Amino acid sequence: MMDFKLTQQVQRKKKKNSRLLSTLMVVFAIIFVLCGVIFSNSFFLAAFCLAFLYYMFTFFSDRAYEYNFENEAFSIDVIRGKRRRSTEQYLYYKDLEVVAPPDHELVLKYKKKGGTEHIKKYDYTSYEEGIPYYTMIITRNDEKIKLLLDLDEQTLRFLKLRYPQKVFLQ
Secondary structure (H helix, E strand, C coil): CCCCCEEEEEECCCCCCHHHHHHHHHHHHHHHHHHHHHCCCCHHHHHHHHHHHHHHHHHHHCEEEEEEECCCEEEEEEEECCCEEEEEEEEEHHHEEEEECCCCHHHHCCCCCCCCCCCEEEEECCCCCCCCCEEEEEEECCEEEEEEECCCHHHHHHHHHHCCCCECCC
């Protein structure tokens, strides 16, 4: 059997108000620093707290996903703040049930509203308009889970060649 590795990185879209919120935090931190210089040193504490909140906000709001498809397994890594990487999922192909668009008949029964089976869902999509996402149903630790993924053409072709009875394209 041939060894292979496919890697795909997906950058999550920032929410609408995140830019406004981060700008407000910076502006108020500057105002509190100026008030600390002019009036009282106690304003520095508020400026420090806002600077810390700004750092935490940018760290947790900047998120990217990396899908790594290897020989017998695949993993999903979460990259926070362009610096911190952690492996969120490590799953085996032998446990794969189906990969299909979200409106396919095989995954409709797992839909949150209107579905007959309720399973835990993990969303690893970019939230970008016009980018189709796929639903993957797979077993992890004897429990079915639902993964939402932005898979590119190359990855879909590879999965379709390897598991033609389990992968359905749009």
